Amino acid sequence: MNNNVTEQTIQHQPSMFCFQCQEASKGTGCTLIGVCGKPHDVANLQDLLIYLLKGISFLSLDVRLPEVLEQRVSLFIMDSLFATITNANFDREIFVGKIRESFALRGEVRGYYNEQFPDQAASLPDAAVWEADTEAAFDEKARTVGVLSTRNEDIRSLRELITYGLKGMAAYTYHALHLERDDNELNRFMRRALAATLDDSLEMQDLIALTMETGKYGVNAMAMLDEANTSVYGNPEITKVNIGVRNRPGILISGHDLKDLEELLKQTEGTGVDVYTHSEMLPAHYYPAFKKYEHFVGNYGNAWWKQTSEFAAFNGPILMTTNCIVPPKDSYKERIYTTGNTGFPGVRHIPEGADGAPKDFSALIEQAKQCPAPTELETGEIIGGFAHAAVMNVADQIVDAVKTGAIRRFFVMAGCDGRMKSRNYYTDFAAELPKDTVILTAGCAKYKYNKLDLGEIGGIPRVLDAGQCNDSYSLVVIAMKLKEVFELEDINELPISYNIAWYEQKAVIVLLALLYLGVKNIHLGPTLPAFLSPNVAKVLVENFGIGGITNVEDDMKMFLGA
Template sequence: MENPPTMFCYQCQETARGKGCELQGVCGKHADTSARMDLLLYAVRGIAIINRALREKGEPDCDASHFVIDALFTTITNANFYNDSLDGFIRKAFELKNILAGTAKKRGIELPDLPQVEFFATLDEADKCESFTGVLAEPNEDIRGLKQLAIYGCKGMSAYARHAANLGYEEEDVYAIIENAMAETARPDMSVEELLSLVLQVGEGGVKVMDLLDHANTSTYGNPEVTKVDIGVRDRPGILISGHDLKDLEELLEQTKDKGVDVYTHSEMLPGHYYPFFKKYPHFAGNYGNAWWKQTTEFEKFNGVFLFTTNCIVPPRGNCPYMDRVYTTGVVGMPGTHHIPDGHPKDFSKLIEHAQKCPPPTEIEHGEITGGFAHHQVVALAPKIIDLISRGKIRKFVVMAGCDGRMPSRDYYTKFAEGLPQDCVILTAGCAKYRYIKLPLGDIEGVPRVLDAGQCNDSYSLVRIALALKDALKVPSVNDLPIVYNIAWYEQKAVIVLLALLSFGVQNIHTGPTLPAFFTPDILKVLQEKFNIGTISTVEDDIKNLINQ
């Protein structure tokens, strides 16, 4: 390959020119960071190959499975920008791979040849390994796209598996599916047909892991309840917690009791307010701000301390006034921030002491957000909803779950929500909700026209709701329900949600604002033939085609 690009990454929706980032990621990721992630993923495939072989003998290594999900999670968009942290993951990966290979040898297990990659002390020369570690190592673009689709699905699965494990819930099948998929993508002889089957297996794994995490969250914190969440501020110092990990939220709230500070949620942590468990903390103040991408402006007004528990951290602009007040934990990494190591529980004392010295937040908006419509709550409302459908008061449910993003084209989702007929109800989950959840869309005889199930992983609740409606309305399949899908995507957790829906056989999903760059024309043709996947067009045409057909 002549004059190869400095890097190549097309895992998120905002990738450069809709084709791939080659100089620097739109997310802010630099080429040397991208090279480290490629090398880490290469090593993870080696670990997966060996642990799969050990699993077939009934002896999988639990530490290896945990490392695989953390390594995949840390390479998700907007999770880790810190090269030192990634170097640590890479060192551990090759050490672990060698230990596992030794174990396999002792057990008499024959392994395929596993190429060795020299680990440079600083990884400054990691690009020398690009010929067999990077995305472009696979020359066939269709095979490459399907392999990456499986890998990105595994990244999303890994995020959810880590959240569940933090609450003490694990399932061997989930680890097996992830490791099998990662091992299979290392094969040079995979056919398109085999990869399509593998992708759907990953989707089935997505259903399993979201079911596991739903069980972990509800067993630990109770079933979400309809809740009104304050979006204003109080007059005490504040801590703003972002991300998705509810265990971190629990430990932070417990350690901040009677410390003179309030805790606010940000972006995907908003649904923490819906769980009964967290309502016992009087200093759990409310939600501050909007979706992840607005943090570089909104954080300047919060004045307090920030805790990032998972991905969705954005590199700050030059002369950032809040950088010294940012704390990260788990797989999150950002140069210039404070990192809180794992512990049982984690020690948030320095963060709390820092927050106590800060002024209160500056209010940027006021009012309330209503949410908590996960499957348990909506099933309780089922008789009323069925009655509204039978009387023609509700014509369509519109699933508008997924991710938000910073591109101007995202205004489409606000306009689409505003343009929906009054007899349509939006089912949502994930940070895509911030495009319309604060709009005055009203209700239908007491049922709000926006039903927020929670975080992106709570898209599983939307599936449970659809299955419950199928049984109640006695229709053959979910594709016969008055439900349409207009989903926004940004990163790899949205990918696993999509694959999970496809594994259920859901048809006619529209996604946007653009289709993934790894969907080549041939891949898209197959997905359209099998599932009738489409992309968005204009608000007017999509309402006509999806609602008024």
């Protein structure tokens, strides 16, 4: 069956269609402009870029390529997938450039394909051969190859689920690559999975199997990044982080890229400029390598979505290293910079250093020197650094607390924060949890409760923050170790419940990784993904016990059996 629609039947489709994040308009999809602020033309060009990546992937699967070209293909696909993640890049010109670059790269790969498979050159999919050279042609084509171009809603749902998982995986492999860690098998899987979404012969069961395989490689990607981070910067340590400010100019760094932070800290040393983290960069304070910098002074503010008020109050320059930028306000637009795969029209971008040299952050530093100190938002400290190595150091204490009944249950409340008022559910849920329960968290979801005074159990804080969203891997390692300690056959026998908040595609690959590892009865909120068709959602419910959330009182009874 052909699951695709033709260009003629797409003419009455909306200006755009995007449902890759939790904020999908009306719970179904954004059709005029993204709730995130993404314009319809940028959304469509991102769809076209993904389409061309599928064509490159198809051509490169069984072809012997020179090693240098093989590496370029892997890097381009990784980089481009990452650029299309929610809140990463809003700059139309960036995507026009990537589309042009994809034509050139695809042409090189197709040359080798035609040479090695001359009999198949005439039957290549459109994604492998379509070409144009004007932006008008890009825009016209883009509207025919997006999400809705797959007619069957179940096939569409699974294709998008796989693609979003690959986007999250690309983010993690991108960070690992910055620390000189790479995995050719993982890179080739990403291409194989992208190419599979072009194959109309694949039925629902085939794509479900590929979805689980995506989870398998998601585990590998997070493990690789964990090894990269800890090898370079040391194992995270239990750390108290200052949330106040000092009376000196500062630079605020947000996003996820620890390599960017390292280079910024080196370049600001001795300049009289302090460095503060924001949102997902908070866990950088837990790494031993960064503690030697006296001007690395604390965390400023909260989760990504509060940046429009917090960035204005910071007074100094802000560096966005990865996704989580929102359209900046005029009050700080002249002070915000992007780097890596992040971009916004009219915002200054810090490019990669030439020939592997560090990025040049001198513009931020000089601007910071002219700015007043940050406006204080709050005072005090928050504690974190409970990644798998740190938790295993106190494993005996935790096991004893479980055996004596001091700890009745752990709640994994990892994931993302967001703007919806319904997300206050997670604050209320954390506050209402019995005092004999412990929260395991990673990602910016922690900002819903990491400043609550929830106390301790025998010296163990009731909120154990493992780090960034990718450090959800640490929570899996902790669970697997506890399974061994308690000599259990199944990870689901542990006293652990999963009440996870999701927002974007990195949360998708974390979910798929958990499913691959056999974790069941995960609850997602504040809403289930719009890209899950009823039949695909039914498969997840029947096979894995996936569920949503309702209200704190009823969910507390459901989780605790009260």
